[in-house]
Amino acid sequence: MSAKTTILLSKSNLPADVEIIIFGQRYHLHSAVLRLFSGFFDGSLSENWWKPENTISGPTSISYRYGLCRDESGDLMLVPVGPDVVLNEVLPSAPGMPPPPNDEEKAYLDRVDAETEMARSYDSLFRIIYHAPITGYQTDSECESLLEVADLYCSRSVVAAQIEHKLLSSPDIAQALAHRALEFLNLATKIRSKKLFKDSFIHLVGRWKVYREVRDLDLPESITVLAEEEYNRIGEMISAASSEIDRLTAGSEEYSMAYPVIHRILRRSFTDPGNSGSTREGVMYRQISSPTTWVMNEEEEEIQAGMDARFPERAGGLHAFLARIPEKVQGIVAPLLKNNLVLGKGLNFQHLTCAELGDDRYPWDDKELW
Known part of the structure; x- marks a missing residue:
């Protein structure tokens, strides 16, 4: 040469x-x-x-x-x-x-x-x-050689800061973290980027049901344990919310009339092939808390019209009752729809983004020298 x-x-x-x-x-x-x-x-x-x-x-x-x-x-x-x-x-x-x-x-x-x-x-x-x-x-693979060279000359902190700045400045970084959570978790650990690590971890937990089935998952055991704990915590939140929604109409005057409609909507929302994927809880809970979800179908409208004719004093009662449900459901599922992302604020993903990560849970010590 x-x-x-x-x-x-x-x-x-x-x-x-x-x-x-x-x-x-x-x-x-x-x-x-x-x-x-x-x-x-x-x-x-x-x-x-x-x-x-x-x-x-x-x-x-x-x-x-x-x-x-x-x-x-x-x-x-x-x-x-x-x-x-x-x-x-x-x-x-x-x-x-x-x-x-x-x-x-x-x-x-x-x-x-x-x-x-x-x-x-x-x-x-x-x-x-x-x-x-x-x-x-x-990408992690692109950065690997650069970080290795930086280590040879005791410059990792300088290089890590530049890589983090370059990634955070990318207009597509929020979506990239969602689709390549594993890769960015590893890279964020190498460059000690809390912003990149936190968002990658939240996306990892949101899709953990899929990731946990992968053999030889390229993750340190400490992160795997952390993701499993947070996934289980959110699972308990989902169970509690589902039970509360299921009891939504118990004891109400409109219970006998509303029960078939509510459970049809809930059954459809929770079992619809478009929503029932293991990483689509975000779509599902946003849907069931939307006012447009809580409407009667044509057959139910005909039944309601017949009942309104027979019991004029209760005319429109079911419509009014169903109109109040979205607000109640929104309150129930609000903790699940919370967006804890740093870089993905304002974005809606198919999976839940309510995972939490305490400041003391990052897999590196900021006081430790590079």
């Missing part, structure tokens, strides 16, 4: 004093900036660690140079490179280490793909350090 155009990310006139070469791509950066946002560079460029013989002197402002080198385990890591080393590619091995064996074709192609992704991660790391825009990084 031939050397590419040198990338200078700073917009200031301050001359760059660090050159970093990643698979032939040269970056001219600033030691002060790197030391501020990377614990690795803060140590490496310090007087205690930097070797004077590696310092470059010449007509340019570059004093420090780094290149990728394979360590004892075969992993790639930036190391200081002296002025006498010609470096356009990755160094074949650390000093004293044998070169890696020849690869088979598939292994070679896999390595090329991995190194291409690694080059992208290094590019993004430097751009984040310089507050320059980055593209992509909307």
Whole structure:
């Protein structure tokens, strides 16, 4: 690979004093900036660690140079490179280490793909350090390589903050969290994003009946236990609400007339194939608390008309009674229809979004260093 155009990310006139070469791509950066946002560079460029013989002197402002080198385990890591080393590619091995064996074709192609992704991660790391825009990084898999590179250079907190900002700024993030709750739960844990974690957890619990059937669910046990507890708590709320709705007409004067109508509506709402899916409780409870739901069908209207003719003193009583039911049902199901989402406020989802997550239930310690 031939050397590419040198990338200078700073917009200031301050001359760059660090050159970093990643698979032939040269970056001219600033030691002060790197030391501020990377614990690795803060140590490496310090007087205690930097070797004077590696310092470059010449007509340019570059004093420090780094290149990728394979360590004892075969992993790639930036190391200081002296002025006498010609470096356009990755160094074949650390000093004293044998070169890696020849690869088979598939292994070679896999390595090329991995190194291409690694080059992208290094590019993004430097751009984040310089507050320059980055593209992509909307999924857990995309972020994995970048976070691994950030860990090498003690920069995860900086990268995590940028990934969170990028995701929260996406216009589609609320819907994405609903459809990819598992993926975003894992990513939110890695970058310690409470907003992303909370909404993903709420969607996970709302669809837990489906998720819990998945074999080898890619979730830490602590989150699985937390989701199961919250799912069971909401299940108890559903049982209580259903019983209260079922007793809605007990003891009323219109009970004998209203009973068939109410139970037809409830039976339809709870068993309608369009509503009875295991993750459609949100649709169902919004429907049964709607005034348009509580109307009589044509046959019931004819029966009511006949009864109105026979008992004029009670004419219209059933209509008036049914008109009062939605408000009562709304009060009963209000806790279930509560929207606790941070990013999905004002949106209605098919599943319930009333799960709760206390501030002490996040699976990381904010006081723990990255």
